[in-house]
Amino acid sequence: MSKGRLIIFSAPSGCGKGTMLEQILKNDKFCVSVSATTxxxxxxxxxxxxxxxxxxxxxxKRVENGEFIEHAEYCNNLYGTLHSxxxxxxxxxxxxxxxxxxxxxxxxxxNVPDALSVFIAPPSVNELRRRLNKRGTETQEVIEERVSxxxxxxxxxxxxxxxxxxxxxxxxxxxxxxxxRAEELKSVNQPSLVSDILNK
Amino acid sequence: MSKGRLIIFSAPSGCGKGTMLEQILKNDKFCVSVSATTxxxxxxxxxxxxxxxxxxxxxxKRVENGEFIEHAEYCNNLYGTLHSxxxxxxxxxxxxxxxxxxxxxxxxxxNVPDALSVFIAPPSVNELRRRLNKRGTETQEVIEERVSxxxxxxxxxxxxxxxxxxxxxxxxxxxxxxxxRAEELKSVNQPSLVSDILNK
Numbered sequence: 534m535s536k537g538r539l540i541i542f543s544a545p546s547g548c549g550k551g552t553m554l555e556q557i558l559k560n561d562k563f564c565v566s567v568s569a570t571t572x573x574x575x576x577x578x579x580x581x582x583x584x585x586x587x588x589x590x591x592x593x594k595r596v597e598n599g600e601f602i603e604h605a606e607y608c609n610n611l612y613g614t615l616h617s618x619x620x621x622x623x624x625x626x627x628x629x630x631x632x633x634x635x636x637x638x639x640x641x642x643x644n645v646p647d648a649l650s651v652f653i654a655p656p657s658v659n660e661l662r663r664r665l666n667k668r669g670t671e672t673q674e675v676i677e678e679r680v681s682x683x684x685x686x687x688x689x690x691x692x693x694x695x696x697x698x699x700x701x702x703x704x705x706x707x708x709x710x711x712x713x714r715a716e717e718l719k720s721v722n723q724p725s726l727v728s729d730i731l732n733k
Numbered sequence: 734m735s736k737g738r739l740i741i742f743s744a745p746s747g748c749g750k751g752t753m754l755e756q757i758l759k760n761d762k763f764c765v766s767v768s769a770t771t772x773x774x775x776x777x778x779x780x781x782x783x784x785x786x787x788x789x790x791x792x793x794k795r796v797e798n799g800e801f802i803e804h805a806e807y808c809n810n811l812y813g814t815l816h817s818x819x820x821x822x823x824x825x826x827x828x829x830x831x832x833x834x835x836x837x838x839x840x841x842x843x844n845v846p847d848a849l850s851v852f853i854a855p856p857s858v859n860e861l862r863r864r865l866n867k868r869g870t871e872t873q874e875v876i877e878e879r880v881s882x883x884x885x886x887x888x889x890x891x892x893x894x895x896x897x898x899x900x901x902x903x904x905x906x907x908x909x910x911x912x913x914r915a916e917e918l919k920s921v922n923q924p925s926l927v928s929d930i931l932n933k
Contacts, residue, residue, distance in 0.1 A: 652920070657933030690927050695918045698930075708918055715915030718895045718908055720852070727890050730898075733857030 544653035545683035572610035744853035745883030772810035
């Protein structure tokens with residue numbers, strides 16, 4: 534069985550990342566990475582499924598030991614992705630999707646050079662604004678803040694290996710699977726193939 | 734309209750290259766390169782369609798001018814691929830497939846660094862031998878000669894960007910189109926995309 538890949542997956546808010554992920558995860562060659570966190574479990578959350586719940590002391594020790602691919606603090610709680618968590622799943626042949634914002638993604642690219650990075654973009658900033666307005670759930674101020682944030686994120690898209698425009702959902706998902714398949718077919722990613730063909 | 738790519742396409746004899754090409758060329762984003770040759774046209778052959786028929790003097794002058802991506806001599810006739818022929822089609826947005834044997838492919842990789850190279854391989858050498866035997870059209874000696882030739886070619890497969898196993902034809906064609914789509918989605922191959930998204 535061949536190993537999986539770590540897939541860095543980023544998209545600005547309003548680009549349909551959640552729906553795309555839901556569809557992708559129906560394919561059992563894909564899974565998401567379970568983060569470690571120092572926050573307390575909420576009702577119904579299961580250790581090892583929703584998060585790996587660990588103490589702040591343990592978390593910081595692991596940071597010091599270089600056990601995290603990336604970590605960050607939000608609202609006084611630490612969150613991060615453990616190398617061990619990702620490696621275990623990759624060795625099981627799974628493609629591990631790490632859904633992460635742009636700054637975290639840049640750190641992961643540095644720490645895991647063979648990770649594959651995919652940026653999901655809207656067809657245009659104006660189309661993104663239309664989508665956010667259409668939801669009708671946010672004030673104009675919040676929408677413009679999100680658009681500005683999206684613009685900052687899109688400016689970094691060319692740091693990713695691939696950029697997929699999510700205009701029609703099915704096409705974007707097809708594009709994602711094409712990227713994954715093509716990566717598998719790269720000769721550098723099939724190092725034992727030539728000798729397998731010759732000796733079988 | 735975005736530009737196409739030059740696609741180096743190689744496969745040992747018996748790997749279903751012809752059938753694959755036939756299917757691929759049904760998609761009008763793809764075409765084959767028309768070679769230049771010094772041999773005389775056969776009945777029914779049309780200049781500019783089957784070949785560009787040119788004189789030996791003209792051919793050699795063009796070789797000297799560096800107008801060929803690759804060229805070779807067979808049976809006292811010169812054959813080659815002109816940069817101008819490929820560039821014109823690429824600028825029309827076509828992906829130009831150059832069906833070529835391994836040694837020629839290596840030269841093209843050197844002369845056209847942004848060409849995309851795809852090697853089509855059999856699942857195994859033994860399976861290739863079975864396929865050649867099944868045809869029942871060649872002597873055992875010819876078959877073993879072809880198998881040896883295939884082995885030499887397969888040994889070079891890791892010099893190509895991608896290796897696709899042609900086990901089931903439809904899967905191999907899907908793989909080919911995944912490779913082409915993924916290449917289009919590479920951020921380095923979409924240099925103006927970020928500014929397009931931001932400014933539209």
